[in-house]
Amino acid sequence: MMLSKGLKRKREEEEKEALEVDAWWLDPGLPAVTQAPPTLASSSLFDLSVLKLHHSLRQSEPDLRHLVLVVNTLRRIQASMAPAVTLPPVPSPPIVPNVADNLLASSDATLSASMASLLEDLSHIEGLSQAPQPLADEGPPGRPVGGTSPNLGALDLLGPATGCLLDDGLEGLFEDIDTSMYDSELWVPASEGLKPAPEDGPGKEGAPELDEAELDYLMDMLVGTQALERPPGPGR
Amino acid sequence: MPCVTWLGRDRGAAPGPLDEAPCSEGELGVPGLAQCTADIISTVEFNHTGELLATGDKGGRVVIFQREPESKNAPHSQGEYDVYSTFQSHEPEFDYLKSLEIEEKINKIKWLPQQNAAHSLLSTNDKTIKLWKITERDKRPEGYNLKDEEGKLKDLSTVTSLQVPVLKPMDLMVEVSPRRIFANGHTYHINSISVNSDCETYMSADDLRINLWHLAVTDRSFNIVDIKPANMEDLTEVITASEFHPHHCNLFVYSSSKGSLRLCDMRAAALCDRHSKLFEEPEDPSSRSFFSEIISSVSDVKFSHSGRYMLTRDYLTVKVWDLNMEARPIETYQVHDYLRSKLCSLYENDCIFDKFECAWNGSDSVIMTGAYNNFFRMFDRNSKRDVTLEASRESSKPRAVLKPRRVCVGGKRRRDDVSVDSLDFTKKILHTAWHPAENIIAIAATNNLYIFQDKVNSDMH
Numbered sequence: 153m154m155l156s157k158g159l160k161r162k163r164e165e166e167e168k169e170a171l172e173v174d175a176w177w178l179d180p181g182l183p184a185v186t187q188a189p190p191t192l193a194s195s196s197l198f199d200l201s202v203l204k205l206h207h208s209l210r211q212s213e214p215d216l217r218h219l220v221l222v223v224n225t226l227r228r229i230q231a232s233m234a235p236a237v238t239l240p241p242v243p244s245p246p247i248v249p250n251v252a253d254n255l256l257a258s259s260d261a262t263l264s265a266s267m268a269s270l271l272e273d274l275s276h277i278e279g280l281s282q283a284p285q286p287l288a289d290e291g292p293p294g295r296p297v298g299g300t301s302p303n304l305g306a307l308d309l310l311g312p313a314t315g316c317l318l319d320d321g322l323e324g325l326f327e328d329i330d331t332s333m334y335d336s337e338l339w340v341p342a343s344e345g346l347k348p349a350p351e352d353g354p355g356k357e358g359a360p361e362l363d364e365a366e367l368d369y370l371m372d373m374l375v376g377t378q379a380l381e382r383p384p385g386p387g388r
Numbered sequence: 389m390p391c392v393t394w395l396g397r398d399r400g401a402a403p404g405p406l407d408e409a410p411c412s413e414g415e416l417g418v419p420g421l422a423q424c425t426a427d428i429i430s431t432v433e434f435n436h437t438g439e440l441l442a443t444g445d446k447g448g449r450v451v452i453f454q455r456e457p458e459s460k461n462a463p464h465s466q467g468e469y470d471v472y473s474t475f476q477s478h479e480p481e482f483d484y485l486k487s488l489e490i491e492e493k494i495n496k497i498k499w500l501p502q503q504n505a506a507h508s509l510l511s512t513n514d515k516t517i518k519l520w521k522i523t524e525r526d527k528r529p530e531g532y533n534l535k536d537e538e539g540k541l542k543d544l545s546t547v548t549s550l551q552v553p554v555l556k557p558m559d560l561m562v563e564v565s566p567r568r569i570f571a572n573g574h575t576y577h578i579n580s581i582s583v584n585s586d587c588e589t590y591m592s593a594d595d596l597r598i599n600l601w602h603l604a605v606t607d608r609s610f611n612i613v614d615i616k617p618a619n620m621e622d623l624t625e626v627i628t629a630s631e632f633h634p635h636h637c638n639l640f641v642y643s644s645s646k647g648s649l650r651l652c653d654m655r656a657a658a659l660c661d662r663h664s665k666l667f668e669e670p671e672d673p674s675s676r677s678f679f680s681e682i683i684s685s686v687s688d689v690k691f692s693h694s695g696r697y698m699l700t701r702d703y704l705t706v707k708v709w710d711l712n713m714e715a716r717p718i719e720t721y722q723v724h725d726y727l728r729s730k731l732c733s734l735y736e737n738d739c740i741f742d743k744f745e746c747a748w749n750g751s752d753s754v755i756m757t758g759a760y761n762n763f764f765r766m767f768d769r770n771s772k773r774d775v776t777l778e779a780s781r782e783s784s785k786p787r788a789v790l791k792p793r794r795v796c797v798g799g800k801r802r803r804d805d806v807s808v809d810s811l812d813f814t815k816k817i818l819h820t821a822w823h824p825a826e827n828i829i830a831i832a833a834t835n836n837l838y839i840f841q842d843k844v845n846s847d848m849h
Contacts, residue, residue: 197678197732197735200735200736204738212486212487212488212489213486213488213577215577216576216577216595216596216623216626217595217626217628217645217685217741218738218741220623220624220625220626220645221645221681221682221685221741223624224624224681225678225679225681225682225735228678228680228681229678232678
C-alpha cells in the first residue's frame with residue numbers, strides 16, 4: 153500500500169509527539185531509567201503495576217509468575233521513588249490513580265469477603281487461630297488513612313495510587329496504608345491447608361486484630377463519610 | 389545454515405477433511421469462521437525418531453501427525469506429515485474445594501521412547517498428567533462361531549461345524565487409550581514435564597515444586613524440589629521450566645523467574661533444594677531498568693542433544709550455557725533487541741510476560757526460537773549467522789521458498805522490511821519444535837501449524 157511520503161511523515165511526527173509526552177523515558181538516548189527524573193515515569197509505572205497486581209489478585213487462581221514479577225517490579229519502582237524527597241508536586245493527578253482507587257473501593261468488599269473465607273478455611277483446617285485480616289482501608293488519594301498495619305512482610309511497599317499532594321511528603325503516602333490485603337494469604341490455595349506441609353509450622357504469624365477505632369474508621373470510609381482528621385493510630 | 393533453504397510444507401492442524409493437495413493448509417473448525425480459541429496450539433513435540441509430531445491445544449485435544457514414508461516414485465519429495473490420530477486428552481474440571489475451574493489446555497506433551505509397537509506420550513494440563521498409549525490395529529478376526537459378520541448372535545441351530553476365526557487385514561485404525569492418570573500431585577500450575585533417560589521415571593514441575601514420578605505408579609510421587617517459602621510473603625521467585633539431562637539420569641535443571649538456572653543431582657540428596665550448580669549471568673548495570681527482572685525471566689530451558697550445553701530463552705535473547713561454566717553463558721543471541729526501547733508498552737499490554745520456547749537442531753549447531761508478527765528466528769552457532777523467517781499463508785504455499793525477513797527500526801528501510809511499529813504482537817510464535825535428526829521444523833502460529841523442511845535433505849553437519 154502506497155502512502156504518500158508527506159502523509160506518512162506527518163503521522164510519524166504526530167506519533168512521536170504523543171510518545172514524547174507520555175513515554176519520553178523510553179528514549180534510548182536518555183540514561184538508564186532510574187537516573188532520569190523519575191517522578192512522572194515512576195508514578196505512572198507504579199500505578200500501572202498496582203493495577204496489574206490488583207487484576208492478578210482478583211483472579212480466582214492468580215498466575216504466580218506474573219504476580220511475583222509484578223510485585224518485584226513494584227519494589228524496584230518503589231525503591232527508585234522513595235529516596236527522591238525533592239519530588240515536585242504532580243500538577244494534575246493522572247487518571248490512573250483514580251481508576252485504581254475506584255477499583256480498590258469496589259473490589260474491597262469482594263476481596264475482603266473472599267479473603268475472610270479463605271482465612272477461615274485455612275484456620276479451620278489447620279487449627280490455627282487467625283483473626284481476619286484488616287480490610288484495606290485505602291481511601292481516595294490524599295485522604296489520611298488510619299489503622300495499624302500488621303506485619304507487612306515483603307509486600308509492605310504497596311500503597312495506594314499516588315499522584316496527589318500530601319502535606320507530609322512521599323513518606324506519608326505509604327506509611328499508614330494497611331497493605332495486608334496484598335499479603336499472600338489471598339493467593340495461597342485453600343487446599344494448602346489440607347496438606348501436612350512440614351514448612352507450615354506453628355511459627356506462622358497471626359494477624360493483629362482490628363481495634364474498634366479502626367473499625368469505626370473503616371465503616372466511615374465505606375459508608376462514605378468524609379473523615380479528614382487522621383485518627384490517633386497505635387504506635388507507628 | 390547457508391546451505392539450507394526452507395520450504396513451505398505447512399499443514400494446518402485440522403482433524404476435519406483435508407484437501408487432496410499435498411501441501412494444503414487448513415484451520416481447525418470450519419474454514420471462514422473466526423479463529424476459535426480452543427484451537428490455539430499450546431505445545432508441539434516431535435517423537436524420538438521424528439516420525440510422529442504431536443500438538444496440544446487450548447481445548448484439551450491432542451493431534452498426532454505421522455510422516456508418510458518417502459515415495460519411491462518421487463524421490464525428491466520428502467515424506468509429508470498427515471493426521472494420524474486426534475483425541476481429547478483433558479477435559480475442563482472443577483475443583484470444588486477451591487471453587488476453581490481447571491483449564492483443559494495442554495501445557496506440555498512429552499513422548500516416551502518407543503519400547504514396543506505402541507507409542508506412548510505424556511500430556512499435561514495445569515494439574516493432571518496423563519499417559520496415553522497409541523496403538524495400531526490393521527487386522528481383525530473374522531469367522532466367529534457364535535456371531536455373524538455384523539456381530540449379531542447366530543441362530544445356534546444353523547451352526548453345524550466349528551471354525552477358527554482368522555485374522556484378516558482391515559483399514560488401519562489408530563487407537564488411543566489413557567493408561568495412567570497422575571493426579572493430585574500439584575497445588576500450583578504445572579509448567580513442565582520431562583521424561584528421564586532411564587525411561588522409568590519422569591518429573592513434573594509447577595511454580596514452586598518439582599515432583600518425581602514412576603511411570604507405573606500413579607498414587608504417589610516424590611517431591612524433589614520445593615522453593616515455597618515458609619511465608620508466602622517472602623515469595624520472590626518461581627520455577628519456570630525444568631528438564632532432565634538427556635544422558636545422566638541423576639541430573640536435571642530448572643530455571644527461575646529471576647533468570648537463574650539450577651542444575652541438581654538427585655544422588656546428592658532426596659530433596660534437591662540445594663543445587664549442584666547455579667548458572668546466573670550478572671545484571672548489566674548499563675542496561676538496568678525497571679523491567680530487568682521480567683525480561684531476564686527464563687521461559688524455556690533445553691539441554692542440547694549432546695548433553696554438554698543448555699539453551700535458555702528469556703524475553704529478548706536466547707543463551708547457550710556450558711554446563712562447565714556457571715558464571716555466564718558462552719553465547720548470547722538477540723532475538724528482537726528492537727523491543728528493548730518498547731518494554732514499557734509491552735509491560736502495559738502484558739506481552740512482556742509472553743513465554744517463548746526454544747529448540748536445538750539435531751546436531752546442536754543451530755538454535756531456533758519464535759518471536760512476534762509470526763516471525764521465528766534461527767541462529768547458526770558456527771557461522772554466527774542468523775535469519776528471520778515468517779510463518780504465514782503466503783510464505784507456505786507448496787514448495788515456496790521462505791524468504792528471510794527483516795525488521796527495521798528506522799533509518800534506511802528496504803522494500804520488504806517490516807517496521808517495528810507495525811509488528812503484530814497478537815501473532816506470537818511461542819511453540820516451535822525441531823525434528824531430532826533432519827531439518828524439519830514445526831511452528832505453531834496461534835491455531836495454525838506450519839511444517840517447514842529444507843530444500844535439500846542435507847546430511848547433518
